[in-house]
Amino acid sequence: MALTDLSADELRDFAATQRAAYDDLVGKGLKLDLTRGKPSAAQLDLSEELLSLPHGHLAADGTDVRNYGGLTGLAELRGIFAELLGVGTDQIVAGGNASLTMMSDTLLYHLFHGGVDSENPWGVEESVKFICPVPGYDRHFSLLEHYGIEMLTVPMTPDGPDVAAVQALVADDPSIKGMWIVPTYANPSGAVCTLEVASALAAMDTAAPDFKIFWDNAYAFHHLTDEEAKSADILSLAEVSGHPHRPIVFASTSKITFAGAGVAFLAGSTETIAWYTGHLAKSSIGPDKVNHLRHAQFFGDADGVRTHMRAHRAIIAPKFEEVQRVLRESLGEHEVATWNTPAGGYFVSLDVLDGTASRVVELAKAAGVALTPAGASFPYGDDPRDRNIRLAPTMPPLDEVTQAMQAVATCVLVAAAEKLGA
Numbered sequence: 001m002a003l004t005d006l007s008a009d010e011l012r013d014f015a016a017t018q019r020a021a022y023d024d025l026v027g028k029g030l031k032l033d034l035t036r037g038k039p040s041a042a043q044l045d046l047s048e049e050l051l052s053l054p055h056g057h058l059a060a061d062g063t064d065v066r067n068y069g070g071l072t073g074l075a076e077l078r079g080i081f082a083e084l085l086g087v088g089t090d091q092i093v094a095g096g097n098a099s100l101t102m103m104s105d106t107l108l109y110h111l112f113h114g115g116v117d118s119e120n121p122w123g124v125e126e127s128v129k130f131i132c133p134v135p136g137y138d139r140h141f142s143l144l145e146h147y148g149i150e151m152l153t154v155p156m157t158p159d160g161p162d163v164a165a166v167q168a169l170v171a172d173d174p175s176i177k178g179m180w181i182v183p184t185y186a187n188p189s190g191a192v193c194t195l196e197v198a199s200a201l202a203a204m205d206t207a208a209p210d211f212k213i214f215w216d217n218a219y220a221f222h223h224l225t226d227e228e229a230k231s232a233d234i235l236s237l238a239e240v241s242g243h244p245h246r247p248i249v250f251a252s253t254s255k256i257t258f259a260g261a262g263v264a265f266l267a268g269s270t271e272t273i274a275w276y277t278g279h280l281a282k283s284s285i286g287p288d289k290v291n292h293l294r295h296a297q298f299f300g301d302a303d304g305v306r307t308h309m310r311a312h313r314a315i316i317a318p319k320f321e322e323v324q325r326v327l328r329e330s331l332g333e334h335e336v337a338t339w340n341t342p343a344g345g346y347f348v349s350l351d352v353l354d355g356t357a358s359r360v361v362e363l364a365k366a367a368g369v370a371l372t373p374a375g376a377s378f379p380y381g382d383d384p385r386d387r388n389i390r391l392a393p394t395m396p397p398l399d400e401v402t403q404a405m406q407a408v409a410t411c412v413l414v415a416a417a418e419k420l421g422a
Contacts (some may be wrong), residue, residue: 002335012087015417022363022414030368032404037187037346037392039259042315046308047257059187064272065289071277073263074292077345081265083253083302084221086233092267093276095287099252099264103214104247110177110212111147116275117246117352118210122177131169131179133161135377135388137187137351140180140216144379151379152176160193163200167388170206178212184231187220188390193345194381196230203241215237215246218354219345220251224317229264229344231308235267242271253295257294258309263287263295293383319393319401323348326402330409336416349377350408356415357386362409369404 005174006014016258032116057066060076072078073094109115111123122128128149133156134143141298144151154165161181170176181201183193201213212236220231234247245268253262266276299305324341327350329338341352351361364371372390375383393401 001255001334003416008421011417011421012105015414015421018286018410018413018417021410022367024366025169025410026400027062030403030407032368032396032407033370034391034393034396034401034402034404034408035370035372036395039255039312040315040396040397043255043312043394044258045257046311046315047298048380050261050294050298051255053297054290057293059289059293061297062115063289067294068285069193069415070286070289071281071284072290073287074272074296077263077292077296078265080296080302080305081251082298084305085217085249085265086231087235088269088270089251090270090290091235091273092257092265093273093280095264095266097252097254097260097262097288097291098265099216099218099250099254100143100267102266103140103216103250103262105280106276107143107147107149109276111412113279114210115210116269116271124228125175127175128387129176131161131166131176131386132379133181133186134379135188135383135390136180137182137216138372138376138381140214141379147275149177153379156189156191158191160191160197161201163197163204166201166223169210170204170211172206172207172282173268176206177208177210178214180214180216182216182218183220183234185216185228185342187345188347188349190340190342190345190347190349191393192229194231199237199241202207202243202246203236208283210244211246215247215249217249219249219255221305222255222346223309223313223344224320225343235269239269245272248272255293256305256312257298260307262293263292289380311331316394319396319398320348322401323391323405324392326405326409331412332404334413334416335410340415346392346394348393350391350412351387352389353416354385354387356412357383357389358402359415360389360408360411362416364408367407367411369400369407381388395396 078094082092089140125269132151154160194259238246249267252264337352361374373383
């Protein structure tokens with residue numbers, strides 16, 4: 001029965017029952033973590049062979065990977081991920097281990113120098129603004145806040161960002177210089193940006209002539225079901241719409257091989273690649289091509305990556321199924337929460353009763369279950385409805401996922417009963 005249908009006496013009894021269950025939780029001395037989307041040890045073990053690679057030190061073109069140079073990265077590795085991302089090999093750069101670093105550098109280059117199609121550096125403008133679909137990725141928001149870029153929110157729908165809301169913002173305000181999108185299995189909603197939405201964003205009129213789409217394809221290959229979503233070809237869409245330099249694509253192997261020792265990628269128009277490497281050349285003499293070679297040898301080709309990701313799926317899909325089971329069985333009948341059923345990615349987005357997310361996180365912490373702070377999926381950490389909680393079930397073993405989710409469900413019910421009984 002829905003909690004809102006209970007009488008005052010029934011709600012008091014329900015609250016007392018849930019509080020007793022919560023007190024039992026606290027007494028167990030749990031130490032569980034559902035905060036960041038890290039790969040589990042079992043997932044990292046899938047790439048253990050990397051530690052014995054590369055064999056030799058020569059790339060396919062004869063490059064000695066031990067030496068300086070090769071600012072765009074090793075050609076054979078770029079070829080593998082160019083195929084996976086649907087871009088030309090002349091449209092992609094293979095860099096260091098963190099796509100977040102590439103995003104940060106790209107923002108700084110725009111602020112100090114302007115982009116390929118900028119009249120001035122962004123930093124000389126009176127203000128610079130970015131559109132942020134919410135709920136979204138907290139590290140995107142942290143970067144913008146760190147560099148003093150104002151954030152404007154639009155809703156994230158199951159088909160991607162709310163196009164009408166984006167178009168209304170960018171039409172008349174030249175200070176809006178860009179937007180973030182996680183297009184495939186978005187963090188944390190799991191949304192997949194449709195071809196129609198991607199096409200509209202690529203073609204829309206913007207007051208800023210140098211408007212950018214930061215297309216962070218972090219989870220493009222991280223499928224949880226047989227039905228594998230295909231990312232929209234944003235570069236081709238932008239090219240045919242007359243805005244070839246609008247998208248800048250980011251991706252990495254951080255959740256494919258070793259999270260701390262993978263390879264990050266940046267893709268864009270050939271002019272964007274020349275612009276990016278031109279600035280990069282002032283601070284780098286080339287990436288870690290030894291790591292590039294070991295990854296190229298490990299995967300072999302694009303199908304090698306696809307096969308590898310199916311092994312990841314076998315490990316983490318049962319954890320996501322367990323999250324769904326516990327939420328459904330513990331919360332479904334009470335109608336105090338909703339959540340997504342992602343087909344890929346690393347997160348489950350849980351919406352609880354308005355005004356209770358912070359309380360749920362507080363209760364969970366006291367019971368020994370670490371959750372991402374309420375509001376983390378919104379700019380400035382401010383969820384205006386205080387309802388969204390991002391769950392990350394990939395790292396803990398399956399039995400700990402079960403324990404953690406049962407604890408979370410209890411905390412949701414305690415907070416809901418408190419709210420409704422106040």
